[in-house]
Amino acid sequence: MLPIVHHPAFVAELPKAHRFPMLKFGALADRLVLDGLAGPGDFHIPEPATAVMIARVHDQTYVDQVISADVPHKIAREIGFPMNESVAARSLAASGGTLLTARLALEFGIACNTAGGSHHARRAHGAGFCVFNDVAVAIRALQAERLINKVLVVDCDVHQGDGTADVFSDDASVFTLSLHAERNYPVRKVASDCDVPLPDGCGDVDYMIALTSVLPGIVERFNPDLVFYNAGVDPHGDDALGRLALTDEGLGQRDHYVIDQIRSRGIPLACVIGGGYSKDIEALAMRHAILHHTADGFHSD
Numbered sequence: 001m002l003p004i005v006h007h008p009a010f011v012a013e014l015p016k017a018h019r020f021p022m023l024k025f026g027a028l029a030d031r032l033v034l035d036g037l038a039g040p041g042d043f044h045i046p047e048p049a050t051a052v053m054i055a056r057v058h059d060q061t062y063v064d065q066v067i068s069a070d071v072p073h074k075i076a077r078e079i080g081f082p083m084n085e086s087v088a089a090r091s092l093a094a095s096g097g098t099l100l101t102a103r104l105a106l107e108f109g110i111a112c113n114t115a116g117g118s119h120h121a122r123r124a125h126g127a128g129f130c131v132f133n134d135v136a137v138a139i140r141a142l143q144a145e146r147l148i149n150k151v152l153v154v155d156c157d158v159h160q161g162d163g164t165a166d167v168f169s170d171d172a173s174v175f176t177l178s179l180h181a182e183r184n185y186p187v188r189k190v191a192s193d194c195d196v197p198l199p200d201g202c203g204d205v206d207y208m209i210a211l212t213s214v215l216p217g218i219v220e221r222f223n224p225d226l227v228f229y230n231a232g233v234d235p236h237g238d239d240a241l242g243r244l245a246l247t248d249e250g251l252g253q254r255d256h257y258v259i260d261q262i263r264s265r266g267i268p269l270a271c272v273i274g275g276g277y278s279k280d281i282e283a284l285a286m287r288h289a290i291l292h293h294t295a296d297g298f299h300s301d
Contacts, residue, residue: 002296003104003111004032005097006043010115012081012090019240020080020129021277027285028114028273037292043114044104049095049141054132056140057167062125066091066132071125079126091131094118098134098272099141102226105270106147110263110299112292116272117230119161120186127163128185135228135272136167139174142226149173152224154215154258155180155192157232157274158242162190175222179211181235181243194218200243204250207235211254215261227262231255231291232274233284240277248290255294263298271295 010025032038054063065071071083081087094115104111118130126132135153142148153168153176155161160180168174175193182197189195196210219227231254237245246254262269271291278284 001042002037002292002299003101003108004038004043004114004292005046005101005104005111006114007045007093007097009048009089009093010097013084013086014082019277021279021281021284023281024276024284024288025115027281028288031285031289032114032292035289035293037296044100046093046096046100048089048092049099049132049137053099053137053141054092054095056144057123057133057136058121059124075125079131080129081131087131095132095134095137098270099138101272102138102142102228102270105268106226108299110259110269110271110295112271112295113273117157117232117274118163119155119157119230119274120159120163122163122166122190128159130163133163133167135230136164138228138270143173148225150222150224151175152219152222152227153177153230154227155230155274156211156235156254156258157230158234158239158244159185159232159275160189160195160197161192161230162186162188165190165192175218175224177214177218179207184243185241198244201245203237203245204247204253207244207246207250208253208257211257215258219261219265219267224267227267227269229258229262229269229271230274231258231271233276233287233290234274236276236287238278240279241275242277248287251287252290252294255291259295259298
C-alpha cells in the first residue's frame with residue numbers, strides 16, 4: 001500500500017470557535033480508511049521531532065519557548081494559535097511525520113503525510129498557523145545524516161512559502177519553488193528561488209499553464225536527490241482563505257502532473273498536505289484526499 005504517515009497528535013486542542021480547521025487531520029485519516037487506501041492499523045506512526053532537530057532550522061530560544069508553552073504573546077498572535085502543550089506536541093509530531101514521510105519516500109519512491117506543509121515558519125519564529133517548518137526540519141535532518149544533498153521544494157499552497165524561502169535563502173543545496181496567489185498572505189513575501197505569482201480568480205487551465213512552464217526545467221536543471229511537494233488545497237475556488245479558482249478536477253490534474261514529473265525521473269517524492277480552509281470538515285478531508293489517491297496510483301504502478 002502507499003506509505004501514509006499519521007499520528008493522533010496531529011489534531012491539537014483549539015477553542016471551538018477557532019477558524020483553523022484542526023479536525024481536518026483526523027477526518028483525512030478517516031477518509032483514507034473509508035476509501036481503502038489504508039486500514040486503521042496501516043498508518044506509519046512517526047516519532048516526534050526532537051528539539052535538536054528543530055533547532056537546526058529555528059532559533060533555539062524560540063524552540064525552547066514552544067516546547068515549554070511559553071511563547072511571547074506577540075509571536076503567538078502572529079502564529080494564530082494558543083501556544084499550549086497540545087499545540088507544541090502537534091508541532092513536534094507533524095515535523096516528525098514529515099521526516100518519516102521523507103524516509104519512506106527514499107525507501108519506496110513516494111510517500112504521503114496526513115499533515116505537514118507549515119511553510120510560513122521562518123528561522124526566528126512561526127507565523128500564519130505554522131509553528132515549526134516541518135519540511136525544513138526534515139531536510140536538515142536527512143542532510144545531517146548524509147542521506148541526501150540536493151532537495152527541491154515544490155510549494156503549490158495558495159500562500160507564498162515565505163518561511164521556507166527564508167530558511168534556505170543562502171543555501172544552494174535547496175531549491176524553493178512557490179506557485180501562489182499574488183495578492184494573498186503574506187503581505188511581505190520572501191523571495192523563493194522561483195516564485196510564480198498568480199492573479200485572483202486563476203482557474204484550472206491558467207494554473208496548469210503556469211505550472212507546466214516552470215516545473216520540468218527546474219527538475220532537469222537542479223536534478224535533486226529528493227523532492228518535497230506541498231499539495232495545499234487552498235487554491236480551490238471554495239476555499240475560505242484562497243483567492244484562486246481551481247476545481248477538484250484541477251487539483252487532481254495538478255497533483256498528477258507534479259507527481260509524474262518527479263517519479264518519471266526516478267526521484268523520491270515526499271508529499272505533505274499544506275493548507276485548506278473550510279467549515280465543512282468532511283468536504284475538506286475529501287479535497288485533501290485527492291493527493292493520496294493520486295499518489296496511490298503512481299505507487300501501485
